[in-house]
Amino acid sequence: MEKQKLGNSVLIDQEIDMRYLDRIDSYRDQMVRALQGLISIPSIVAPQGEDMPFGEDVHRAFLYMLALAEKEGFDTVNVDNYGGHIEFPGYILNEKGELAERSKETMGILTHLDVVPEGSGWDYPPYEGRVVDGRLYGRGAIDNKGPTIAAFYAMKALKDEGFIPSKNIRLILGLDEEAGTGWQGMKAYFSRVKAPDFAFTPDAEFPAIHAEMGILIFELVKKINRTVNKGVELRSLVGGNAANMVADYARAVIRADSYDDIRDALSQYKEETGYDINARGIGKNLEIVARGVSSHGARPWLGLNAISIMMEFLARLEFANEDVHDFIEFYNNHIGFDLYGKNIGCGLSDEVSGNLIFNVGKIDLDTEAARLTVNIRYPVTIKQDEVYEGMMPYLDKYNFGIVKLNHQEAIYVPEDDPLIVTLMDVYRKHTGDRESKPLVIGGGTYARSMKNAVAFGMAFPGEPELAHQKNESISIDNMIKATKIFADCIYELTK
Known part of the structure; x- marks a missing residue:
């Protein structure tokens, strides 16, 4: 040969x-x-x-x-x-x-x-x-x-x-x-x-x-002041597994004198949206669990964020704690189901790579603080400072701090x-x-x-x-x- x-x-x-x-x-x-x-x-x-x-x-x-x-x-x-x-x-x-x-x-x-x-x-x-x-x-x-x-x-x-x-x-x-x-x-x-x-x-x-x-991973953190006001109390809220995954579950624990109105609101929300969100009693508390669809954080449109489902529903309830109310309001007004950061001031884009991509991968709220773990993919011609600067007016308004966890250019x-x-x-x-x-x-x-x-x-x-x-x-x-x-x-x- x-x-x-x-x-x-x-x-x-x-x-x-x-x-x-x-x-x-x-x-x-x-x-x-x-x-x-x-x-x-x-x-x-x-x-x-x-x-x-x-x-x-x-x-x-x-x-x-x-x-x-x-x-x-x-x-x-x-x-x-x-x-x-x-x-x-x-x-x-x-x-x-x-x-x-x-x-x-x-x-x-x-x-x-x-x-x-x-x-x-x-x-x-x-x-x-x-x-x-x-x-x-x-x-x-x-x-x-x-x-x-x-x-x-x-x-x-x-x-x-x-x-x-x-x-x-x-x-x-x-x-x-x-x-x-x-x-x-x-x-x-x-x-x-x-x-x-x-x-x-x-x-x-x-x-x-x-x-x-470019990739940014950071936490948005808001302090939750304790309150003695009577009414609906959000005792805890957790969801998601990783920053770079679309959250496929979220779990809230609520305390109230009566749960009838909450259950009615949940039934109406499910009927309107078709989302998988359910409640059950646990002791004196009510547990609410939302289910979404996981996907890679770089392609969140292929999934359905359970955290966003949960937060949209919680906005229908009247919470006694003002910080909790503001946290929920901030989320729905400036994040919600928007995948491109437009409502939070960082909706950037370029010809090479298109739109910035915004994903909330995790949430953790207790009686002291609320934390959102966010994963952003930003366009190749943009600098990370432009992303943070765009968000700051909204974060300052609602008294959020930023904890920067990771950056990849x-x-x-x-x-x-x-x-x-x-x-x-x-x-x-x-x-x-x-x-x-x-x-x-x-x-x-x-x-x-x-x-x-x-x-x-x-x-x-x-x-x-x-x-x-x-x-x-x-x-x-x-x-x-x-x-x-x-x-x-x-x-x-x-x-």
Whole structure:
């Protein structure tokens, strides 16, 4: 068979691309089992000290991937349990096409093993990985355990075929991408390990993502002064699981002399709106629970915020505490069901990325304070100060303070950047999609953690958006297709 020299790569067969793609088909059952094993670990961040900085379950998921890689003959690195990587070494060749020395260049693939809480309402167990009608169900199936498995088996296919890359290929395993911790794990990793020269992260959608909106996470806090006034009392109000999720539940506990009027108001509200909100007596209190639909905080229009349902209903009640009344009034007048920050003064937009996106992920009210945890995605040409400045008149009017929790600046890579061009070419080769162009997303990925990195995959156009939602799942056929795309991208970028 005729051989040729491709770039700095070792002498390889012209048909190697077809062979490593065929290998991926043969890995199908292995990949399903590997993903099921990874999904069975409920790797929600829950810090437990220096040895397991992100908790036992995240640590177990991390060790699972390292063990899988070592079993397949890959080198692995664990950086003090804050993160690590799986490496496929690259080599420089001499004039004869023989291995001369290890490459000093590195290509990265950035993934994460932590997941958001499972929420409620699943049709299948969230930590089982059950396969139904060609889809594998479980928390992390698409965000980001399925893509991690796909990227790993893309590397394995090339390695098993005998490909010797001209650059090191490094699958970097992050452990706290979802936790709102400011990516302490990735920061610790890059403080000890040199960042790759370029990278992609399969933590979004196809085709290539050339820009990501800026992200703010903060709390809006209002003090609740105690009152001795008689009347309806809001004793507590909680809802939501994470800043970057649309809240799918909210629970209020109310105390009043009589609940007849409240129940009547609730019945009327349900009839008018059709929302899922119900009440039941608990001792001397009345518990009200609203149910919504969870979705990713970057795409809140795909969900229905239970906090907004609850607050809209509570506005129909007469609360004795003036601070509680003002809090509810503020929410409904300036947040409500508006997803773009227009009513709170930060409804910004630009031509590159469109409208700012506003999501209330959590609420927590007791007898001393009320807190809203807010997740904003702001346009790439806007600065964070413009967002805060726009809100301040409304916050000052209602005596709210701001606690800034996290900020990730927007990223922008031109569409004609060589990395974007290569990723788009491979995507088009495998899908025949000549219409789609590089995207701008509101989601925040590890592409922000280093220079010269972009998001790429792994959801295909037209697929339902299931990240952070109940019944998160992945098409096994599409996982195989994505694995082939990743393998081809690795090949093209390191040959």
